[in-house]
Amino acid sequence: MALLETSKYPQGSVLGSVNPDLASERQTASFSVEKLTALLDGGTEQTRIRRAVVEAIESDPVFSRENQYFQTQNERYESAVRKAVHLQKKMHEMGWTENGPEYKALAGDVAFLLHRVFMRSISVLGSDKQIAKWIPLATQHKLIGSYAQTELGHGKVAGKTAFLYDTRLQPKFPWEFDSKLSATHTVVFAQLYVHGKCYGIHPFIVQIRSLQDHSLCPGVTAGDIGPKMNFEHIDNGYLLLKNVHIPRENMLSKFCEVRPDGTYVRQGSQKINYFTMTTVRISLISDEVLTPLMKACTIAIRYSVVRRQSKLKPGEQEAKILDYQTQQEKLLPQLAAAYAFHFINDYLQELLNRGYIEIQKKNFDMLPELHALSSGFKAVITQHCTAGVEICLRACGGHGYSLLSGLPSLYTKILASCIYEGENTILLLQAARFLIKCFMAASAGQPVPPSVTYLAAVKHGKCPAKNKLDFLSPDIYTEAYQHVAVRLTSSTAEKLQDLIQSGVNKHDAWNQCTVQLVQAAKAHCHYIAVKNFAETVEKLETKAGIQKIMKHLCDLFALHGIFSNTGAFLHDGYTSPAQMDMVTASYLDLLAVIRKDAVPLVDAFDFTDKTLNSALGSYDGQVYQRLYQWAQKSPTNQMSPAYETYLKPLLHNTLSKL
Numbered sequence: 303m304a305l306l307e308t309s310k311y312p313q314g315s316v317l318g319s320v321n322p323d324l325a326s327e328r329q330t331a332s333f334s335v336e337k338l339t340a341l342l343d344g345g346t347e348q349t350r351i352r353r354a355v356v357e358a359i360e361s362d363p364v365f366s367r368e369n370q371y372f373q374t375q376n377e378r379y380e381s382a383v384r385k386a387v388h389l390q391k392k393m394h395e396m397g398w399t400e401n402g403p404e405y406k407a408l409a410g411d412v413a414f415l416l417h418r419v420f421m422r423s424i425s426v427l428g429s430d431k432q433i434a435k436w437i438p439l440a441t442q443h444k445l446i447g448s449y450a451q452t453e454l455g456h457g458k459v460a461g462k463t464a465f466l467y468d469t470r471l472q473p474k475f476p477w478e479f480d481s482k483l484s485a486t487h488t489v490v491f492a493q494l495y496v497h498g499k500c501y502g503i504h505p506f507i508v509q510i511r512s513l514q515d516h517s518l519c520p521g522v523t524a525g526d527i528g529p530k531m532n533f534e535h536i537d538n539g540y541l542l543l544k545n546v547h548i549p550r551e552n553m554l555s556k557f558c559e560v561r562p563d564g565t566y567v568r569q570g571s572q573k574i575n576y577f578t579m580t581t582v583r584i585s586l587i588s589d590e591v592l593t594p595l596m597k598a599c600t601i602a603i604r605y606s607v608v609r610r611q612s613k614l615k616p617g618e619q620e621a622k623i624l625d626y627q628t629q630q631e632k633l634l635p636q637l638a639a640a641y642a643f644h645f646i647n648d649y650l651q652e653l654l655n656r657g658y659i660e661i662q663k664k665n666f667d668m669l670p671e672l673h674a675l676s677s678g679f680k681a682v683i684t685q686h687c688t689a690g691v692e693i694c695l696r697a698c699g700g701h702g703y704s705l706l707s708g709l710p711s712l713y714t715k716i717l718a719s720c721i722y723e724g725e726n727t728i729l730l731l732q733a734a735r736f737l738i739k740c741f742m743a744a745s746a747g748q749p750v751p752p753s754v755t756y757l758a759a760v761k762h763g764k765c766p767a768k769n770k771l772d773f774l775s776p777d778i779y780t781e782a783y784q785h786v787a788v789r790l791t792s793s794t795a796e797k798l799q800d801l802i803q804s805g806v807n808k809h810d811a812w813n814q815c816t817v818q819l820v821q822a823a824k825a826h827c828h829y830i831a832v833k834n835f836a837e838t839v840e841k842l843e844t845k846a847g848i849q850k851i852m853k854h855l856c857d858l859f860a861l862h863g864i865f866s867n868t869g870a871f872l873h874d875g876y877t878s879p880a881q882m883d884m885v886t887a888s889y890l891d892l893l894a895v896i897r898k899d900a901v902p903l904v905d906a907f908d909f910t911d912k913t914l915n916s917a918l919g920s921y922d923g924q925v926y927q928r929l930y931q932w933a934q935k936s937p938t939n940q941m942s943p944a945y946e947t948y949l950k951p952l953l954h955n956t957l958s959k960l
């Protein structure tokens with residue numbers, strides 16, 4: 303680590319002024335940062351509200367993140383609970399609502415994360431009566447909810463847990479947030495049995511602790527699952543239920559119900575019971591996945607214009623590391639991906655809103671498409687963003703590895719998003735299952751949902767690009783992506799059919815195709831993300847230079863995907879090796895163009911220094927003295943008992959021999 307460099311900047315001498323290396327980057331912005339921020343927020347009024355919330359939260363000492371990096375697991379948990387309880391008070395005072403921007407401002411800091419998923423389950427799967435009973439209690443925190451779905455030996459959906467109508471409940475051992483100490487209630491996903499007949503998975507509200515003294519209810523065993531990679535502030539717990547009785551009314555029954563005489567009634571699709579997962583998979587993208595990538599890009603890009611290493615040309619001063627093409631190639635595609643996924647998130651939210659309106663009217667037609675897109679994109683975005691945060695961390699060298707950079711905790715936290723709410727491979731296979739069905743239907747001339755109509759249009763042409771500039775045409779690259787998605791889906795569907803026709807059992811045949819199915823699902827999502835980005839750019843205003851810079855980012859996102867997956871594009875000759883050289887040339891040209899706006903592009907994310915909580919990423923770029931000052935706070939600077947016990951005897955022993 304190069305902390306000694308702080309000697310160049312006497313402690314505290316320049317904090318408050320902006321590092322000139324960073325200041326100069328802002329003077330040449332080709333667009334209005336403020337207007338881009340408003341675009342990302344969804345309007346100037348939203349920006350104003352978000353900033354007011356951030357200001358109210360950050361000026362309140364209870365929400366301080368100072369010393370966070372030096373806290374123990376118990377201190378983090380206690381602080382997260384304190385913040386969550388205080389937030390409720392503050393929300394009441396300020397008139398903030400559950401779905402407002404305050405959770406974004408506090409991302410990663412408050413307890414009771416799963417309380418929100420508990421509430422979401424009741425809102426989407428509960429009857430009006432259940433909503434009227436439980437939601438006010440939950441909103442006022444008269445109970446604390448959690449979400450119990452995963453089983454110890456089973457990560458899919460409730461394999462062994464069962465509720466037997468009017469009889470007994472079997473044990474469960476899930477991973478669960480907020481349950482060691484906090485949760486009083488949980489939504490359990492379990493098989494429903496009525497008079498010996500299994501009706502599949504259903505959600506049930508189960509009280510696990512007394513509301514009087516917080517002791518565990520009869521038949522309930524719960525505890526903390528032990529240390530984890532991150533989420534120290536959340537008490538993920540295990541839960542065992544044995545012979546637990548719950549009232550019949552506790553089965554969430556907007557769509558399915560057991561009547562007092564044991565008659566089971568269902569409206570529409572049984573799969574609606576999975577709907578909480580669909581909504582949460584989309585809801586978590588913004589705060590849990592995109593925000594960490596945007597923060598990581600902000601930290602790494604600001605640092606990369608402050609950090610100087612080696613000389614680009616002999617005789618010149620040391621270069622900013624962002625001036626190295628390899629550094630640009632690490633960071634700028636991550637920045638482009640952050641924007642691409644921001645826009646696809648808008649698309650998914652809009653799809654979810656539309657789908658939910660229909661579902662409330664008991665029209666379930668959009669459910670399969672919603673499931674496929676939410677699953678596929680949850681997997682693709684979490685995977686991409688996790689890799690992106692790691693790239694940002696490594697791009698900051700040794701200082702990136704310090705917790706004080708903010709990057710390691712962003713990484714260990716975002717990594718969990720590849721696993722929770724459905725492990726990514728499982729989700730990609732769910733998306734692929736939908737793709738194969740739709741491909742078959744489209745091939746038979748049947749109608750398919752809008753996002754997959756392109757599967758019917760199998761074209762066997764060639765990429766028409768003649769020179770590198772042609773690859774800056776959205777039509778050219780979107781079509782290339784579409785071609786790859788269709789090819790991977792159609793060839794895998796053919797392989798599947800061939801295997802089945804040759805006598806292979808259909809489950810074995812499916813397993814023998816899963817690697818290619820995963821590729822097809824990824825290609826499908828990548829195609830939609832590129833198409834959506836290009837369409838969004840098309841609709842942007844040309845003013846304030848925003849459309850131009852967004853177009854560059856869209857081109858970069860698309861060409862980076864081709865550049866990094868050349869095999870998929872070359873495979874059947876749709877794109878030629880000469881055209882791949884054109885892609886490479888355009889891609890590298892774009893890096894140099896976007897580099898000029900890299901700092902304004904991350905400034906537009908509009909994170910405050912307190913939100914970033916990074917010694918490397920602050921707005922003023924005073925990296926070294928902040929690192930030095932923050933390091934002083936480390937409790938490890940106190941003399942350790944290890945000195946008296948081990949080092950002193952060792953050193954004294956050495957001394958006597960000198």
Ligand SMILES: CCCCCCCCCCCCCCCC(=O)SCCNC(=O)CCNC(=O)[C@H](O)C(C)(C)COP(=O)(O)OP(=O)(O)OC[C@H]1O[C@@H](n2cnc3c(N)ncnc32)[C@H](O)[C@@H]1OP(=O)(O)O
Pocket residue numbers: 415418419422449451452457458459573574576577579580582585586590669670673721722723724725728729732735
């Ligand atoms: C709330 C607001 C704030 C939000 C922001 C809060 C912050 C939040 C922060 C992070 C918080 C982390 C919180 C972690 C919380 C957990 O991790 S909770 C545990 C989550 N667990 C999972 O997601 C499990 C993942 N696994 C699965 O979903 C199931 O294994 C699978 C993949 C659906 C398979 O189940 P299965 O019944 O064996 O499925 P399978 O036979 O493959 O499919 C059955 C049919 O159901 C359909 N299907 C499956 N799933 C669905 C679905 N969801 N919809 C529709 N149809 C479906 C299939 O398409 C298939 O249809 P057909 O092709 O037969 O027509």
Ligand SMILES: Cc1cc2nc3c(=O)[nH]c(=O)nc-3n(C[C@H](O)[C@H](O)[C@H](O)COP(=O)(O)OP(=O)(O)OC[C@H]3O[C@@H](n4cnc5c(N)ncnc54)[C@H](O)[C@@H]3O)c2cc1C
Pocket residue numbers: 416449450451452453455456457458476477478479533538718721722723724725726727728
């Ligand atoms: C931070 C965190 C918080 C969580 N919070 C909660 C919570 O609040 N409530 C809750 O209920 N759960 C929670 N979970 C659990 C989480 O939902 C599960 O871990 C997740 O769904 C994956 O299931 P699993 O762990 O059983 O993995 P497994 O399903 O055992 O997966 C292990 C490996 O096997 C592979 N695999 C499994 N099945 C297949 C298949 N059919 N085909 C191909 N490959 C397969 C997977 O791809 C993976 O590589 C949490 C997890 C984490 C990390």
